[in-house]
Amino acid sequence: MDALKTGELIAKSRKALNLTQSQLAEKLHVSDKAISRWETGRGFPDISIIEGLCDELHITSYELFKGQHSENQEQVDVFKEGLGFFQKTLQKNKILSFLAGTLLAGLVFLLLFFHLNAPIYFDDPSGIVKVEKLSDGKLLMVLREKVDDYDMETTEYEGRKEVFVSAYQTKLGSFNKDRKEKAIILGQEKEIDRIWYYPSKDGDILLYGDPLDGGVVSLPRLIYNDWIVICGLLCIVSFALYFVFRKRYYGKWIIKWIFLPLLSLLVSMILVLFGKFNEVYNASYYFTGIVLIALVIYGLLLILIDVRNRKAKG
16 A cells, blocks of 8 residues: 555545545545645545545545556455455454443442542541440440541440440541531440440450450451462462463463453552551452552553553564
């Protein structure tokens, strides 16, 4: 294909029909600058508008690519059939890319929504939560205005009734400047032995009742520490598989769809959870944050690999 010869044919056919560049551009829903680029050989029509361009200029797609008129109908038909197949394949790929992009955007939106609404628990109840005894014997829990909501669990053990409460805020809730104090009735004083605040860094904190010998200690949440180790091992396994299949198609597939996502997830977990070993942290909040950052890292890695491949080919 010669861009200059194709451009000359476009200009010649347009002038034969007494069309200006602006008139042809209007029919094809493109700019007149695009027509000028085509006719001077500085550009070529997009595959999606070739059929429309040929119809307007009364030429065949074969003639457009060849840059001259042709009387060989057999070649014209074969080329038209091939171009039609290519256009259908391109359209199918565009639809699949659009669907994949839509699904990815939806996933990111859901993760972002859950992340912004995930609870971030206060480590220390001081100035956040307090328990008061009312004149009628009821116990009242008061939450300061910076608290978005609370959790409460009640357990009975060896004849004692223990109440565990926690308070949290969310990223989305922090934009609400009209939050007010909340008051929650916990029950009658005679029905509750102790009220604890959890989770906290150094174990549950007693808010009401007589302290126990040794207190109550919350177990640290270490699940993500295990996931870091597991993800690291999977990265090593997937990289080993790449070396086994690197000379086949599977090699690139393993790198792109297994190793890079795992590596992105591992880096994201290390970035988010660095310094939080043996500490209590909220699972849903950190999980969504980890996945969001992993998606960003994965996208950047794919872009870097694509740029590297283009430079290697160039």
